[in-house]
Amino acid sequence: MKDQDAKTLSNTQRAVRDLRRMILSGELAAGTDHLESELAETLGMSRTPIREAALMLESKGLLEMRPRKGVRILPVSSDDMREIYDILTELESLAAQRAAEAGYSEDELAVLAGSIAKMDQAIEAEDLEAWAEADELFHQELVRLGGNQRVEAIVAMMSDQVRRARATTLFIRPLPVKSNEDHRVVFQAISEGRPDAARERHREHRLQAQAMLCGILEKHRLNSL
């Protein structure tokens, strides 16, 4: 909505949103430098909100501010992806466990179930973009159900970085059929209230995903996305 855009959001918030979008879409490519004044002109505002936005994105790990060199969009190496997946594995597994402990009703698990259904449809239609979107929803919702807001925040942060790598690997990787089975198993464990199973199944799922993704990255020498 343009209302939200101009009225309720401050320029700083707009800058955060727009810069993030431009980074994730690749419009601001990894490894490139951009002067504060350029960005300011591009987004039609002064340097002040740009600097504030950049500061926030810096602490989220998306860019780096280097005096006189401009704002540098951080590349994500395959080593970075290893680090990130290690963290996602631990924190999402915890979330899965907690979600199972919470004993959610069928209604409360509707979004999670829905995301699995969407993934199935996407595979059926071989629509990888749709699959990736639904997969992201699954993980996001899983973490939400885990009930730890800090975990949610951290995972969201890491997901921003994963997204770029995923965009590149999506069409190289095998069709994520196995992945869907994993999700279903995790879902089962959660809805039946089996914390340990939920935790362990999700953990295995993530470890496999990591091995697959990092394997591809290294094989194709994709060392900075």
Added chain:
Amino acid sequence: MKDQDAKTLSNTQRAVRDLRRMILSGELAAGTDHLESELAETLGMSRTPIREAALMLESKGLLEMRPRKGVRILPVSSDDMREIYDILTELESLAAQRAAEAGYSEDELAVLAGSIAKMDQAIEAEDLEAWAEADELFHQELVRLGGNQRVEAIVAMMSDQVRRARATTLFIRPLPVKSNEDHRVVFQAISEGRPDAARERHREHRLQAQAMLCGILEKHRLNSL
């Protein structure tokens, strides 16, 4: 050093450091509000670097910027501590596992061993402050040995918040004798290269620490530190 202070550090960096120090020391008490202009005057600089510093500390979870209400120093509830400890448990256990896998030499483990020795001495002397400091060193070094920089960053962030709670509970809790035994066991597992043991022992250690700390907080109705 005053040299570093005025020369090499920017005002923004000074503000980050000083505000953080003031928050952790309690000089800026949890739950209190402070106008940007007040803080600016206190630290002898203009609002600009204060705002930038506040933005960074906000993303680290130490404070919150609320329009027209000023900067609010975030209190840490016992629920917050639960969340934080859940994360620390997972990420530190991972670090312990990885450290054990890495097969570090005795030299490389010297700092870790040293921190344990310091804790023993501190208990001997019943110097709780010294114990807390050494304990923090142990956990910090453990995470460093884990070799995941993002884990390091997250744990450091969380530790900032734990520190405040610890300051209050330090003199209520039982003498941390058990805690020292735990550390030694974890250290053994790491130096002998037993990843699974390192992971599990550390995990148990953290779970107990969490139960103890949150128990105290709730018992004493310390709901915002």
Added chain:
DNA sequence: GCATTTATTTGCGTATACATTAAAGAATGC
């Protein structure tokens, strides 16, 4: 020609000014 020093440019860090707008206080009507 190359190295070294000196100008010059330029981007950043920070102070400051100002418009905006939420909140607090005063005033008015009932």
Added chain:
DNA sequence: GCATTCTTTAATGTATACGCAAATAAATGC
């Protein structure tokens, strides 16, 4: 006396100005 509207205050969000230091270009000496 209470609610409502108007006024005033004051804190923020943002633009702008400017000094300083770093990087680049120019100039000088060899």
